[in-house]
Amino acid sequence: MALKPDSYVVLNDGHKMPVIGFGTYAPETYTKEQAEKGTKLAIEVGYRHIDGAFMYGNEVQVGQAINSKIADGTVKREDIFYTGKLWNNSHTPERVRPALEHSLKDLQLDYMDLFIIHTPMDFQPGDDLFPTDENGKPIFHNTDIRDTWKAMEACKDAGLVQSIGVSNFNRHQLEVILNMPELKYKPVCNQVECHIYLNQSKLLKFCKSNDIVLVGYSVLGSSRAEKWIDQNSPKVLEDPVLNTISKKVNRSPAQVAMRYLLQRGIVVLAKSFSPERIKQNFQVFDFELSGEDMKTLDGVNKNLRYLNFDTWQEHPKYPLHDEY
Incomplete structure (x- = not known):
């Protein structure tokens, strides 16, 4: 597969998404x-796809980084593909556009390249990111996702965003949107957890059949500092099969883990704040895994999730009850 630093996938609306993105969640x-x-640093190294979100709480700083690299001539605005996300407290139609405009103001950008629904689950509308009742239980809402999607389509029509998509949706939830009789724009992507231990083969097949790009996060596993991650779960980068192949091709386990997903047609998001790793994670274009190596890595799948939303599993739109 001929992959280069400037490789991209063409989305179903004609826009182009670079195949590697820099994740900004901290x-x-x-x-x-x-x-x-x-x-x-990521932009200086060559990343042109920046993945952010309102919920991350750092869009002001990420926007400053993007604008400083535009100002110093490193890139032009059209070179950057920025992804933002609609958080769970803004699914009601009247809150969608204001949420997007809030992010654009923080970012100091005129438009977003991609705006996606962060999860299919929605909470009580308001300013609280994680609303809870007096007993500490999450306060869920149940907006019809089709109404949210219509509001997303209106944002695209208004020129505030070029492409719209979803994240953490299962097959059934994607079908709810795809089967809307008045559907104007299909989701261009579904951003989900994806790595060698959760290779998402069934969801990938479904997405490809509907011209939806699968975007993978936590492609190298996930940070152990996060409270919702099982500290005893196996670490992707310590997998013996992955390490054997990495030695054979003389690349790091992280580079092989990313290349495996790229060769399957998955867009990968790499997150790191180590300068060395930021550079290394972008150096995946000068080697290729053989068919045998790809098949071997297929075999390490465990259907293991690092991120599980357990506290939200009573939500009517909890996505992980389904197989995929």
């Missing part, structure tokens, strides 16, 4: 300034 152990520095 655990609480990192400062917002580190997100800004990391984003600047």
Whole structure:
């Protein structure tokens, strides 16, 4: 597969998404300034796809990084593909556009390249990111996702965003949108957890059949600092099969893990605030895994999730009850 640093996939609306994105989510152990520095370095290294979200709380800093690299001539605005996300407290139709406009103001950008629904689950509308009752239980809402999608389509028509998509949706939830009789724009992508232990083969097949790009996050596993991650789960980058192949091709386990997904047609998001790793994660274009290596890595799938939303599993739109 001929992959280059400027390789992209063509979305179903004609826009182009670079095949590797820089993830900007930072655990609480990192400062917002580190997100800004990391984003600047990523752009200098060659990343042109920046993945952010309102919920990450650092769109101001990420926007400053993007604009500083535009100002110094490293890139033009049209070179950058920025992804933002609609958080769970803004699914009601009247809150969708204001949420997008809020992010654009923080980012100091005129438009987003991609705006996606962060999860299919929605909470009580309001300013609280994680609303709870007096007993500490999440306060769920149940907006019809079709109404949310119509509001997303209106944002695209208004020129505030070029493409619209979803994240963490299962097959059935994608079908609800795809089967809307008045559907104007299909989701261009579904961003989900994806790595060698959760290779998403069934969901990938379904998405490809509907011309929807699968975008993978946590492609190298997930941070152990996060409270919702099982600390005893196996680590992707320590997998013996992955390490055997990485030695054979003389690449790091992270580079092989990413290349495996890229060769399956998955767009990958790599997240790091280590300058060395930011650079290394982008160096996946000068080698190729053989068919045998790909098949071997297929075999390490465990259907293991690092991120599980357990506290939200009573939500009527909890996506992980279904197989895929």
